[in-house]
Amino acid sequence: xxxxxxxxxxxxxxxxxxxxxxxxxxxxxxxxxxxxxxxxxxxxxxxxxxxxxxxxxxxxxxxxxxxxxxxxxxxxxxxxxxxxxxxxxxxxxxxxxxxxxxxxxxxxxxxxxxxxxxxxxxxxxxxxxxxxxxxxxxxxxxxxxxxxxxxxxxxxxxxxxxxxxxxxxxxxxxxxxxxxxxxxxxxxxxxxxxxxxxxxxxxxxxxxxxxxxxxxxxxxxxxxxxxxx
Amino acid sequence: xxxxxxxxxxxxxxxxxxxxxxxxxxxxxxxxxxxxxxxxxxxxxxxxxxxxxxxxxxxxxxxxxxxxxxxxxxxxxxxxxxxxxxxxxxxxxxxxxxxxxxxxxxxxxxxxxxxxxxxxxxxxxxxxxxxxxxxxxxxxxxxxxxxxxxxxxxxxxxxxxxxxxxxxxxxxxxxxxxxxxxxxxxxxxxxxxxxxxxxxxxxxxxxxxxxxxxxxxxxxxxxxxxxxx
DNA sequence: ATATTATTGACCGGATCGGTTAGTAGAGTT
DNA sequence: AACTCTACTAACCGATCCGGTCAATAATAT
Numbered sequence: 208x209x210x211x212x213x214x215x216x217x218x219x220x221x222x223x224x225x226x227x228x229x230x231x232x233x234x235x236x237x238x239x240x241x242x243x244x245x246x247x248x249x250x251x252x253x254x255x256x257x258x259x260x261x262x263x264x265x266x267x268x269x270x271x272x273x274x275x276x277x278x279x280x281x282x283x284x285x286x287x288x289x290x291x292x293x294x295x296x297x298x299x300x301x302x303x304x305x306x307x308x309x310x311x312x313x314x315x316x317x318x319x320x321x322x323x324x325x326x327x328x329x330x331x332x333x334x335x336x337x338x339x340x341x342x343x344x345x346x347x348x349x350x351x352x353x354x355x356x357x358x359x360x361x362x363x364x365x366x367x368x369x370x371x372x373x374x375x376x377x378x379x380x381x382x383x384x385x386x387x388x389x390x391x392x393x394x395x396x397x398x399x400x401x402x403x404x405x406x407x408x409x410x411x412x413x414x415x416x417x418x419x420x421x422x423x424x425x426x427x428x429x430x431x432x433x434x435x436x
Numbered sequence: 437x438x439x440x441x442x443x444x445x446x447x448x449x450x451x452x453x454x455x456x457x458x459x460x461x462x463x464x465x466x467x468x469x470x471x472x473x474x475x476x477x478x479x480x481x482x483x484x485x486x487x488x489x490x491x492x493x494x495x496x497x498x499x500x501x502x503x504x505x506x507x508x509x510x511x512x513x514x515x516x517x518x519x520x521x522x523x524x525x526x527x528x529x530x531x532x533x534x535x536x537x538x539x540x541x542x543x544x545x546x547x548x549x550x551x552x553x554x555x556x557x558x559x560x561x562x563x564x565x566x567x568x569x570x571x572x573x574x575x576x577x578x579x580x581x582x583x584x585x586x587x588x589x590x591x592x593x594x595x596x597x598x599x600x601x602x603x604x605x606x607x608x609x610x611x612x613x614x615x616x617x618x619x620x621x622x623x624x625x626x627x628x629x630x631x632x633x634x635x636x637x638x639x640x641x642x643x644x645x646x647x648x649x650x651x652x653x654x655x656x657x658x659x660x661x662x663x664x665x
Numbered sequence: 666a667t668a669t670t671a672t673t674g675a676c677c678g679g680a681t682c683g684g685t686t687a688g689t690a691g692a693g694t695t
Numbered sequence: 696a697a698c699t700c701t702a703c704t705a706a707c708c709g710a711t712c713c714g715g716t717c718a719a720t721a722a723t724a725t
Contacts, residue, residue, distance in 0.1 A: 261490045263682065274704045279684060385654065393626065393651055400625035403632030422622055425614065429658040492713065503673045508715060
C-alpha cells in the first residue's frame with residue numbers, strides 16, 4: 208500500500224514535489240479513489256473556469272462538498288494543489304497518448320477518431336481535464352506562471368492535437384478541390400466549441416462521442432473521392 | 437445635445453433605469469464616444485470572462501485605464517453597470533436584427549451568412565458583446581438574476597441564432613443523404629468555438645469573417661446537389 | 666485669476682482571502 | 696466503558712480585497 212503510493216509520487220515533476228509535502232499527498236492518495244476524484248474534479252472545474260487567482264479554496268471545497276480546512280490538510284497550499292493538478296493532468300494525457308496513439312494509422316479521419324478517443328477516455332477519468340489544461344496554457348498569474356512553464360516543458364506536450372492528427376497522415380483521398388488543412392481547422396474549432404460548452408451544461412460523454420462520429424462520417428462521405436468510401 | 441442623450445436613455449428597460457440614476461448616465465453619455473467604448477468594452481470583457489461576482493470594479497477600471505472611482509461616478513454601483521450593459525447589448529443586437537435580417541432569403545447558406553454578418557457587425561461595435569451575452573445567459577448570481585430575466589424577457593431574444601438561420605429556410609437543395617439539422621449543429625458549434633477562443637487571442641474580425649466564408653463555401657460545394665451550385 | 670468640470674488617491678467598514686488550530690464525531694481496540 | 700486513533704470541521708487569524716465614498720487635485724473654460 209505504501210509502496211503503491213510512493214510509486215505514484217515518483218511521477219511528480221520536480222517543481223511540484225518541492226512545494227507539495229509528500230506526507231500530505233500520501234494522506235490524499237490513501238483516500239478512496241472515488242473521493243479523490245470528487246475533490247480533483249471540483250478543483251479542475253473551478254480552476255478551469257475562473258483561473259488561478261479568481262478561484263478560492265472555499266470555492267473548491269464547496270464544489271467538492273468538504274470543508275476548506277480539509278483541502279489545506281491534503282495539499283498544504285492553494286499553489287501546491289494547482290501545480291499538482293497541472294502535473295497530474297499532464298501525466299494522464301501523456302499516458303493516454305503513449306497507450307493509444309498509433310502512428311501507423313494514416314487515414315486522415317481514422318487519425319482524427321484516434322485523437323478524439325484519446326481525449327474522450329481522458330475526460331472519462333476527469334471530465335474537466337481538457338478545459339482545465341486549456342486554461343493552464345493561458346494562465347498568466349505570477350505566482351504559478353514559472354512553475355507551469357517548468358512542468359509543461361518537462362512533458363513537451365505542446366500542440367498535441369494538431370501533431371497527432373496531421374503529421375504523417377494520408378491526404379490523397381480528399382477530393383482535389385478540398386484543402387485538408389481547412390477540414391482540420393474546422394475539426395479543431397468544433398472540438399473547441401464542445402470544450403467551451405462542456406463545463407456549463409450537464410455533459411453526456413457517450414452522446415457527445417456519437418454526435419462527433421456523425422460529423423466525422425458526414426465529412427468523410429462528402430469530402431473523400433468516391434472510390435475511397 | 438441633452439435631447440439626444442435623453443432619447444438614448446428612453447431605450448433603457450424599466451428594471452435598469454430604476455437602478456441607474458439618469459444624471460450619472462447623462463455624464464457618461466456626454467463623454468467622447470471613443471472613451472465610452474473603451475470603458476464598455478473593458479467591462480464587457482471582464483464580466484464576460486469571469487461572471488458578475490468574480491469581476492471586481494477594480495478589474496474593469498484597470499482594463500479601461502481609468503480609476504475605480506470614475507467607474508462609480510458614471511454608474512453608481514457595480515450592479516447598475518452590469519445591468520446597463522445587459523440592456524445595451526440586448527438593444528444593439530435587436531437593432532442589428534431589425535435592420536439586417538431578411539426573411540425573404542430562403543437559401544440555407546445565404547441565411548447563415550446573413551446571421552453571421554449580423555453578429556459580426558455587432559462585434560465591430562463591441563468585440564466582446566457575444567461572449568458577454570452568452571455569459572449573461574448562464575449568470576446565476578442572486579444579486580442580478582431576477583433583473584437579467586426581466587430585461588431578456590422584455591426583448592424576447594431567446595435562441596436568436598437557430599430561429600434566424602433555420603425557420604423558413606429551403607433545405608431541399610441538400611443532397612438526399614445529408615441532414616440539414618446536422619449541418620446546422622456543426623455551424624452553431626463552429627461559431628461557439630470562435631466565440632470561445634475570441635477573448636483570449638488578439639482578434640481580427642475581417643480575417644475571421646473570411647475564414648468563416650471559406651467554411652461555408654466548402655460546405656455548400658459539397659453538401660448541395662450539383663445542380664444548385 | 667476664477668469658476669467649473671473631470672478625475673483621482675486615499676480611505677471606510679465589511680467581506681473574503683489563504684492558512685491555522687483546537688477540538689468534535691465516529692470506528693475500532695481492549 | 697474508557698481509550699485510542701483517524702478523518703474531519705467550525706471557528707478563528709491577520710492580510711488583502713471588496714463595493715463604495717469623498718476631499719482634493721488636474722484640466723478646461725471663462
